[in-house]
Amino acid sequence: MEVMIYSEDFRIFRELVSAAESLKPDRISAAVIGERSFAEEARGFCDRVLFVESELDYSPSEYAEMLYQAVNSSDPQVLLVGGTAKGTPVAAMVSVMVGEPCATEVTDLKLTEEGLIVKRASFGGVAISDVKVGKRLFDRIASPKIACIKPGFFTPAEKTKNGEIEKIKPEVKKRVEILEIREKEVGEGFEDADIIVVAGRGVKKKEDLSLIEELAKLLGGVAGVTRPLSADLHWAPNWIGMSGIPVKPKLYIGVGVSGQIQHIAGIRNSKIIMAINIDPQAPIFEHADYGIIGDLYKVVPKMIEILKS
Ligand SMILES: Cc1cc2nc3c(=O)[nH]c(=O)nc-3n(C[C@H](O)[C@H](O)[C@H](O)COP(=O)(O)OP(=O)(O)OC[C@H]3O[C@@H](n4cnc5c(N)ncnc54)[C@H](O)[C@@H]3O)c2cc1C
Incomplete structure (x- = not known):
């Protein structure tokens, strides 16, 4: 066969x-x-x-x-x-x-x-x-x-x-001529990343993504977003999940991510899943190895402060 x-x-x-x-x-x-x-x-x-x-x-x-x-x-x-x-x-x-x-x-x-x-x-x-x-x-x-x-x-x-x-060497006729190629903006090496910090709708403003990026950087990882932040709000060129980029890092941290099935389907092969969410009932906690119930605007700056010191 x-x-x-x-x-x-x-x-x-x-x-x-x-x-x-x-x-x-x-x-x-x-x-x-x-x-x-x-x-x-x-x-x-x-x-x-x-x-x-x-x-x-x-x-x-x-x-x-x-x-x-x-x-x-x-x-x-x-x-x-x-x-x-x-x-x-x-x-x-x-x-x-x-x-x-x-x-x-x-x-x-x-x-x-x-x-x-x-x-x-x-x-x-x-x-x-x-x-x-x-x-x-x-x-x-x-x-x-x-x-x-x-x-x-x-x-x-x-x-x-x-x-x-x-x-x-097949005989194939050229039917299409490429006139111009423009590079698309792409995500930052999610496939190889060991640590990925993902921002969800809990992040209120585009500027606040810098918090998530800073946390990712301090951990030696990369930052990503959920689909609404990319497809609806256009804050990033691509998103993590089933219909976006599936990932399997050693550590995934979802910040203000609810954990809907389409997102979980793309992260479920992560070794450790950690979630930060203000809502104790958020579905992501069912999939998380570690969870912090709290306001990301208090938790993330604290994590950054600790990592820096
Ligand atoms: C066909 C299809 C394919 C899809 N594919 C994907 C995919 O590949 N990837 C993907 O991500 N989505 C995908 N989706 C969308 C998916 O269904 C969800 O809508 C999306 O994942 C929700 O994103 P979210 O968790 O960022 O937002 P929400 O579901 O709105 O969750 C926001 C979370 O933030 C929490 N929060 C709010 N404020 C704070 C705060 N201050 N501190 C801490 N937490 C806070 C809330 O409690 C909530 O749990 C798909 C949908 C469809 C229909």
Whole structure:
């Protein structure tokens, strides 16, 4: 049984290797589009790398065509794609090409007699469902079941292999021309942070985020926010949680965070969860290892004072 993986991001690629390994396949192959150095690195993680030679800029339709050709050059029963803004549309298009369904936002997966079963959040994250992807697993050649793996849910794999590289050069017409690329503001290394201090709606003004940032800095960590502070108030470019960035630091501190399910789903893999909240009934305390019931405007300055001294 072969699992093929594809991601344009190397860290997520390594997470896909772990996801693939969890299915205990006979062989893991990787499709790499365009970047020779990525293909060279990928060898260390896979049995075979299909290097798709291409000069084309990213565009979902062209990349999907190339990934489809990589799939056809091999015989994977499962195709795992990094569930990023670039990866997911590519997976969706390949799914149409191979005539098999594609499960998105997958957080875990397994193979059973029934086929590929994936876990994904449902009803806005209130429930987690087990979903069977397609009917049978081994019914047709080159018709892999496809799953987009949500970043942050698998530990990046280490190098253990020395796979072969095979080049393919599909004829793909350029349909999209990129006129300009503007960098988006991104969050500050949440994936690698050991300590994350998250501000919630308990923080009343944007200026007060400096308190949270100062606490994070003194602890040697980074500061983040919940979704309302980012998506509604635009105080930060991204948020922590199920629909934002899932994190698993050694220490998570939620400051004025209520602990709704969609936020908890993205922090539940943290080693230690600490909450500071004025409301003793706040749901976050059900998930917290340590809790301080109190006004953040009194508690946080006190913590800062103690840390400084
Ligand atoms: C499809 C969907 C996806 C979502 N995905 C995410 C996600 O990925 N991440 C995310 O964060 N949210 C997500 N949400 C939103 C989520 O449901 C909650 O609305 C959000 O997490 C609440 O943010 P909060 O805890 O900052 O605010 P609130 O729920 O308003 O909580 C504020 C808390 O601050 C406390 N507080 C108030 N004043 C003080 C004070 N002075 N000192 C101490 N504590 C105080 C209050 O007691 C309260 O518990 C999603 C929602 C949907 C529908």
